[in-house]
Amino acid sequence: MSSLTVRQYKNSDFPAVKKIFIEGCHKLAYTAFFHGLKLPHNWVLMLLGFLLPLLSVGSIFLAILDVVIVLVVLWLCGRRFFYGYATECMADDMKDISKYYLQREGYNFWVVESDGELVGTVAAVPSYLPSVEKNTELKRMNVVSSHRGKGISKVLCRTVIEFAHKKGSKAVVLSTTTLQMPATCLYRSMGFKCTNISDMTQFTERLISMQWIFFRYDIPSSK
Template structure:
């Protein structure tokens, strides 16, 4: 890991950061789809749409078509959630990273450089507005380029942010993620984050694929 360098964001990183973040968000679509396929209510839905045309008009082709339509709907539901999330971030805090994160007290933004000098990861720190109390730093926008995953970069970014929060005399680091992101959840728990709260999506398409938001907390005072 010593060959990877964590440093503060620079304006020259703008396009690379947006690309890594966007690709990371879009990459969750497949995971959301496969998780949706494991849900009992979706199995029931698929069974109903398959049997209904078969029983009522005896059409196997229509039954298959209905199943394909439902599968497509599940895929697009997960895709819409993560694509909308990425679009919102690009138009919000990632529109002007320097002004949003580096020119505000309590905020920060780091990138990771590969040995070749390529930006391959990112993470942001922000004053938390999540439930749970004051003096919390929120971990946001963490993403690692797919070709550089599994090399400890995400852990390095988490530790960088935790150290920033500790030096800022904050009590805890909090973050919000989804249950779709299994690898991220396992990483946070290994580092020492603990589940603090769960909320459920309210939109129909999000409920269809059972998008669940998880709040994690790392207690600095106890570490």
Template structure:
């Protein structure tokens, strides 16, 4: 089983190695918590949207004018906030569920058994604390051979210690060794830490889009990024 040299910092020692089937439960846990932790920040984002502010002010005010009841208006605000909280959580829950039902259901089959693909974990203290996968793009632009980075996640207790960058670099080095011309990936506008990491590594923005109507409702779009090797 391929292993990589252990990385050290004043706070943590970790190693990046290829995924094993015995890692699956912990990998799913790290990935799921990593995705769902964006729900609170999505809720705050939704609350600041102009249309949301208009809704929170306009509907209760209309109730006061029609019924004359401030109590009904206050209850309305609480109900609206609850509905907005549910709306903020829906896209992330759907995203995580879709991943767990597709490639994350059988990582060995989806990555390790695919030519030109791989899945790695970061391990610290005998425990998986980070994940990343990569698979070849099925229909790349003419003349390009592209590898797509997937499922980069680090447990909240092990962040700001260089693990995410080391995992991303592992994918870039793998792509270089396998003769790919580009590494491509997608991240959301809400994931500013990820954006800073990728742009700092030399990735360039190539496009953006809403992946579904639910994401459009919360006004969060996905950004496409690409890292091209000079010799490509």
């Protein structure tokens, strides 16, 4: 069995952390694409795109081209969101992790090593929404694909929960997308409760039925 070590981030970890984060975001673009392919309204779009030029002008070329266009649009929907998200984060908190997470009260950033290889990350930030109640938000949890299913995400969740408890937080909160089914299943198994699901507003996001899902883990007072 692999030996896991969770420790605080250090600057020399940045290349590996950046790679894990960006690759994780980019792979979600594929998840979004294949999710979009399963939706009935997109099948209707492809069927109409195929039949209309075929029946109106008798062009099999235009019929196939229309289907290809729908497929490209579906791919770009997920790509636009997740590639854009990665770019925004790398220009924000992920630009200087030490400064953003390690030099501020209530913030932290951890990495996990498996037999010396950096295979996962997680972060914590203070959260006072939706009320003045003091909570901790779990962020930036990523595990490399080759090490998923080994309990690493649970270890990272527990790390944040323990940190939140020591900081006197009432709960750990987080947000993710409904496309990330393995993650939502993990959070539920850890005792997180869904508090809200909200639709995304952009047309490209709605085309692939992306939604935000919010979770909360109440920290027992006797923990």
